[in-house]
Amino acid sequence: MTSTPRASLADITPPIALGALDGRYRPAVSDLVDHLSEPALNRTRAHVEIEWLIHLTDRQVVPNVRALTDDEKAKLRAVITEFGARDIDEMATTERVTQHDVKAVEYYLKERLHRIAPAPEDRGLAELIHFCCTSxxxxxxxxxxxxxxxxxxxxxxxxxxxxxxxxxxxxxxxxxxxxxxxxxxxxxxxxxxxxxxxxxxxxxxxxxxxxxxxxxxxxxxxxxxxxxxxxxxxxxxxxxxxxxxxxxxxxxxxxxxxxxxxxxxxxxxxxxxxxxxxxxxxxxxxxxxxxxxxxxxxxxxxxxVGSSTMPHxxxxxxxxxxxxxxxxxxxxxxxxxxxxxxxxxxxxxxxxxxxxxxxxxxxxxxxxxxxxxxxxxxxxxxxxxxxxDLDANWEVLGEPIQTAMRALGAQGVPGMENPYERLKDLTRGRRIGQPELVEFVHGLGLPAEVEERLAAMTPATYVGLAPELVDHLD
Missing domain, CATH: 1.20.200.10 (Fumarase/aspartase (Central domain))
Incomplete structure (x- = not known):
């Protein structure tokens, strides 16, 4: 079986994104392009190189090299603030020759500096771009x-x-x-x-x-x-x-x-x-x-559309x-x-x-x-x-009941023996409702105040300090 030749998607202009971030999801992540794309890297390299040149000349690190004027500094820094498509293309063209990305940035900036400080006596300033630096x-x-x-x-x-x-x-x-x-x-x-x-x-x-x-x-x-x-x-x-x-x-x-x-x-x-x-x-x-x-x-x-086939x-x-x-x-x-x-x-x-x-x-x-x-x-x-769901699971109240019985037993109240086991027998592996639980509580011989409190409890009210704990958020 022979296949019909297809048009090459790789040749379409503008280029089609290979990854989803530069394709369908680009609107959600496009802000990162200004920081972490390849052009952003070259722009930031140029920024560092310019600031290093200014730092060296401001501090007169190299003898007999003049400081840059405020106007020259402003024009150099404008190279970064105005950095755009033409600069990206120019660096790419230079890199195809240098086969070195940082060196391409250096040459790009030297050319810009010659425009800003064109006097013959200032030609040496360009040698302080990338001075003493490894890439x-x-x-x-x-x-x-x-x-x-x-x-x-x-x-x-x-x-x-x-x-x-x-x-x-x-x-x-x-x-x-x-x-x-x-x-x-x-x-x-x-x-x-x-x-x-x-x-x-x-x-x-x-x-x-x-x-x-x-x-x-x-x-x-x-x-x-x-x-x-x-x-x-x-x-x-x-x-x-x-x-x-x-x-x-x-x-x-x-x-x-x-x-x-x-x-x-x-x-x-x-x-x-x-x-x-x-x-x-x-x-x-x-x-x-x-x-x-x-x-x-x-x-x-x-x-x-929630589902392509199930409207609900x-x-x-x-x-x-x-x-x-x-x-x-x-x-x-x-x-x-x-x-x-x-x-x-x-x-x-x-x-x-x-x-x-x-x-x-x-x-x-x-x-x-x-x-x-x-x-x-x-x-x-x-x-x-x-x-x-809470109303269908009254057995979760076995915990507070057996815990209250433990506290009473520790205080010497009679009839509070084996609370865990007694609640386990009542609740494990079976569903119980409010009537069964209230009947169980009334048969425990609890002090009146404790019996009333536990009998009135529901799964929906047994939330402890949960609402107050939310206040720990910043």
């Missing part, structure tokens, strides 16, 4: 700034909005009684608000860790010794120059490295983000289960989509964290290829956050369904 001096600072921007300006605001919505939902449902299930079996009642608050509390804690993340950087040469720096300008205080430059970028200075910054901070950050993802995954599976039990109804959006269904696709994307995100975050802390001797290039996937890792997580946020917004609690 990794520029790259490590660029990645630190890019990841910092992506986390602080994109990921954290979205994640915080989600957790705030969850906390509000927990507060709104603080008093709605819920039959708990431990090991899948009916257990001591709680409230829906308290159960959501547990998840919100866990997520808030991870957010605090991520908010406190350190972003480290270094600028110390080919093997971290300042060898070239001292050879060129032996009288300069190169450690102070390096530290002031790195901290001036808004990063934490790492004083002791090989050719690469050790990336430990990245591993720590990605582990924290992955842990947030795992808690969020737990939220997805719990809410999915509550939906399947009828405790939440999904609010169908106008025009939404509204599938919990937001939470299922989030689960899948959280798993992809964590697979990448885990390999980033484990790989980036390893480097053969003073340098190998595994980190270079690995770091280009940071945007994909955070992108899948961001997509999951978007789905969960929209999924939660589409839920209505169904207290009647929760109440029906």
């Amino acid at each position: 990794e001096d520029i790259n490590n600072l660029s990645y630190a700034l890019m990841v910092q921007g992506a986390i602080e300006q994109v990921w954290l605001p979205r994640a915080t909005t989600l957790v705030e919505a969850l906390a509000t939902m927990a507060s709104d449902l603080r008093d709605v009684p819920l039959l708990a299930h431990t090991h899948g079996q009916p257990a001591t009642p709680t409230t829906m608000g308290k159960e959501l608050a547990v998840l919100a509390f866990r997520l808030q804690r991870q957010l605090r860790r991520i908010e406190d993340a350190e972003y480290l950087g270094k600028l110390n040469g080919a093997t971290g010794t300042y060898g070239a720096h001292l050879a060129a300008v032996p009288g300069a205080d190169w450690q102070d120059i390096s530290e002031s430059f790195v901290t001036g970028l808004g990063l934490t200075w790492n004083p002791l490295t090989t050719q690469i910054e050790s990336h430990d901070w990245q591993a720590e950050l990605y582990a924290d983000v992955a842990r947030f993802n795992r808690v969020l995954h737990n939220l997805c599976t719990d809410v999915w289960t509550y939906i399947s039990m009828g405790y939440f109804a999904q609010v169908r959006g106008q025009g939404t 269904k509204v599938n919990p696709i937001r939470f299922e989509n989030a689960e899948a994307n959280l798993e992809v995100s964590n697979a990448l975050l885990d390999v980033l964290a484990s790989t980036l802390v390893q480097s053969r001797l003073q340098r190998d290039l595994t980190d270079s290829s690995m770091q280009r996937n940071i945007g994909v890792a955070l992108g899948h997580g961001l997509l999951a956050i978007d789905n969960v946020t929209r999924g939660l917004a589409g839920l209505d609690a169904v207290p009647e369904a929760m109440a029906a």
Whole structure:
């Protein structure tokens, strides 16, 4: 059987996305492009190179080299603020010749500097672009700034909005009684608000860790010794120059490295983000289960199709989509964290290829956050369904009754022997209702006040301090 030749999709212009993040899901993750795309990397490299040139000339590190004027500095910095499609194309063209991305950035900036300071006596200024730098001096600072921007300006605001919505939902449902299930079996009642608050509390804690993340950087040469720096300008205080430059970028200075910054901070950050993802995954599976039990109804959006064949269904696709994307995100975050802390001797290039996937890792997580946020917004609690399950499981009151009997027995009240066993005989393996339970309580010989309190208890009122516990949320 011969196949009919097909048009090549790879040749279509504009190019078709290979991955889902740049295809159908792009609207949810496009903000990351400004921080973690390849053009964003080159723009940030140019930013670091320009600031290094300004730093060197401002401090008069190299003798007999003048400082840049305020106008020249402004024009150099405008190269970054106005960076766009033409600059991207120009760098790509240069890189095809250099076969080296950082060198392409250097040549691009030297050409820009010649335009800004064209006087013959200023030609030497261009030699201070990339001065004493190995590529990794520029790259490590660029990645630190890019990841910092992506986390602080994109990921954290979205994640915080989600957790705030969850906390509000927990507060709104603080008093709605819920039959708990431990090991899948009916257990001591709680409230829906308290159960959501547990998840919100866990997520808030991870957010605090991520908010406190350190972003480290270094600028110390080919093997971290300042060898070239001292050879060129032996009288300069190169450690102070390096530290002031790195901290001036808004990063934490790492004083002791090989050719690469050790990336430990990245591993720590990605582990924290992955842990947030795992808690969020737990939220997805719990809410999915509550939906399947009828405790939440999904609010169908106008025009939404729940199932392609069953008109009655509204599938919990937001939470299922989030689960899948959280798993992809964590697979990448885990390999980033484990790989980036390893480097053969003073340098190998595994980190270079690995770091280009940071945007994909955070992108899948961001997509999951978007789905969960929209999924939660589409839920209505169904207290009647929760109440029906509570009313069908009066046996859960065996716990408070036998515990009250234990307390009385410890005080010497007669007739309180073997409370656990007596309640087990009454409740295990069978359903009982209010009449059977009240009859049992009345036959125990309890003090009148205790008997009245236990006989009046229902599964819906046996929620302990659950509503108050919600107040522990930030």
